[in-house]
Amino acid sequence: MNKFKRIISCVVAAAITMSAVQASALGSASAQGADASDIKINGFNNGKSTLDVQLKARYNSGVMDADGGCLEIVEYNEKNGYAYAVSGVKGNIVAVKTSDIGDSDKVIELSGAEYDVKSLLTGSTGIDGFVYGDTTSVAISPDGKKLAASVQHADYDKNGAVAVFDCEDNGNLTNPVLYSTGVQPDMVVFADCNTILTADEGEPREGYVDATDPAGTVTVINLNDKKSVSVGFDGFTAEELIGKNIIVGVNNGENIAPGTDLEPEYISVNSDGTFAYVALQEANAIAVFDITAKTFTDIFSAGFQDFGTIPVDIVEDDGYNPKTYENLVGARMPDGISVYENGGKTYVITANEGDAREWGDYCNEVKTKAITKKNIRVLDAELCAGLPEGKTIMFGGRSFTIYEVGENGLNVVYD
Template sequence: MLKSKAILGLAMVGGVLAGTLQLSGTPVLAKNETPILHTESINGKLSYIGNYQTGMSNKDGGIAEIVKYNKDNQKMYLVNGAAQSVDIVSIANMTSNNKTEFKIDTRLDIAAMGQAHGFTSGDITSIDINTSEKIIAIAVQGVTYQDNGSIVILNYDGKYIKHFEAGVQPDMVTFSHDFKYLLSANEGEPREGYSAAGVMDPKGSITIIDIKKGVNKATAQTIGFDKFDSQEARATLVENGVLLKPDAAPSVDLEPEYISVSDNSRYAYVSLQEANSVATIDLKTQEIISVKGLGFKDHNVEENALDALKDGQVNLTTQNLYGTYMPDGIDSQKIGGKRYLFTANEGDGREWGEYEDTGSYTFPGTSFKIDTILNTERDGLEADKTYIYGSRSFSIWDADTMEQVYDSGSDFERITGELYPEAFNSSNNKTELDSRSGKKGPEPEDIKVMKVNGKTFAFIGLERTGGIMMYDVTNVQKVKFHDYVNLRDFSGTDVSSSGDLAPEGLCLVEAKNSPTGKPLMLVANEVSGNVRVFEINGR
């Protein structure tokens, strides 16, 4: 049943939040002002100083996906999945007071590299940099959805060195902080469905490459979730809140999405998005030591109000719905002597072949619908509750127990609804008011955390609405909104004229490694096909 309420002191007038929104004590939008384009951040903590355009854009995404910065040569390395390439771009000449347009140095043809060096090449999904060994690692998927992928090692100039076999569909690659391990999250999705003859659900897995003795003597192994396949172990997972497809073995149903390594390089945390869970790996023993569910977000309470109705209005209300966090990007950080995990709670349904696990809930007394999870397609859901994908927020968790210590509640929709009442909850390739309200709202995609001037900040990219949220998380018990920047032009007529669309991957650069001497944030936008560079003011 609908339960409309005012949100945090802002009155509802004609379905739009009226009055002036107060963020960090600063009025950011006066009454009756409804700009559809902002060229600066809301509170002046994030300044746009650079941009690289790949020369491509695509309404379906897949262009500029993951970007990483190399402090040794002051270049950024960008994964372009659609072109099966990696762009190498110098940003050494940028300065704080100018807006620099960067030009490409080199575009690596990974498919051709694979033909020359004996690995097959499908989608290019991820990249990371090891400044100790002076190498680059990229994740390369196989040609078909059933094939093992590869982790390919290059030098700084993009020259091939070596490759290692990974599991099926490597989706993310990262080095440990001490550069002794290289890991990939191998998703293993059933991309042709479940039931047709010859169709399979590949096993999800994590590949761990031990490079303590250097790349030439490195050893690789791929570990999976087979030890959880027994009836007893599977039941324990469900009791711990892990969402599993009925009758499916965990070894094939769990799909690793993203990895973050602890500050001491002892543990790796792996998001299992569709299972609403996180696995923890002991890198010393190279064993999965736990898989824990993240629970659900209660949208019946006021702090978790959301706009769930595609009614052409900005209308945040409480609802009898439960959000499944289902994080995509994750990051970990030690704060006050304790380790925390940070999650961008995107949500993700399964639509493979003729199979899908998405249902539809019609709000009582209305014709408005929202996408929901089919309870019959997940063990671990209560039959009398309605669950939706994602939670439209970011969360902080105790890394040892996976107990939640903070969630941003309704902040993302509240803030973007006030700033963009004419384009609120638009998708990432078309401006249409409220078009994503009945789905996953703004869709937080990636999250990165970094210390700046003695404080710790979290940065969260919103894939659909666009833009980056910045929060002060120095005290996890008193988290504060700090800034928001969105260089999307909602008045654009197509994806090539609409500014930044669909932030996919974030990369943070410490001041000591930055060309400008100040901390930076690089944002890869996969629909508009560009990388935007921001300078960070953490004061």
């Protein structure tokens, strides 16, 4: 995951509520936001779009960290009216009541309760030998009765964990149950009320020289039988993926095997909880996962954006000068992904961020003046197989894409 995501905010802006949350039996502590006298802020396009927004309230974590991770990933539980966010720095979940908001001329400062996930995992009733690394994501079950939080081990090549709680009507998190996951769980989602999935990136954070490249997996957790299983990509070959224009990493002149090369970034599940669509960002691909069978059924390229026909600003000079460039394309490399159904058809929506692989001395990004007079950052063709021939490839599509799920794969219907 791009590290800049973790620097986005140490403040959750909740446009809804104000209320204190009671400490729970899990050893939570009250976390009072700082006073503020901010004037309410309206959306720039209010009155000109289908959605008007206004900043009415917010919760301040009171934590600052140069590497970010102070407070991120917010999930709202519409059943009890609480928002839950994770703090990787503190190793906790914050519960903030966001229903029954009052009215004020100023932005309302909210209070919250902290639930210590770090101590839960590393204490006497935690997972044996687990060393806390980061709390990365949170999800609410469809019925609002459960909350799941994904946690990474401090060692980059060790299995992570998911903590599952009961969500009480008063916002409290109770009855924690712990499950093991694959390496580096970065995102968690409920497929249904009894099934949880995690995207386990398995990044080679210490490079490829005398170090481990962990397997990227999706972990399936069954709350009924209290078991978890991690599923990888060993059933695919690099040659198979290259033939589909999926980007495969190259190290020392050799294609890296999909079992370790592919890094699940984000998961979205269809409405009946049978299939999940998994963003494999650096590979510029989307995998299809059969939840019941616990297997990947296929992997499809996310495709490339043609900047020979679509104007784009590629020069990092603080200006905005969109142009078209012959033989320049963007690997979409989706990060966030969402699935929805309409008219009996299934669609996948992707946010095409783009991201490089940079671990230790290994980096698949180079700068070139082949397109413009100034250097631009592009994929290093010597470290990437599966690229379109005769093209210069940039990171990201500068767009979002809607794909229709068909019998033969994913078909672009909008970009």
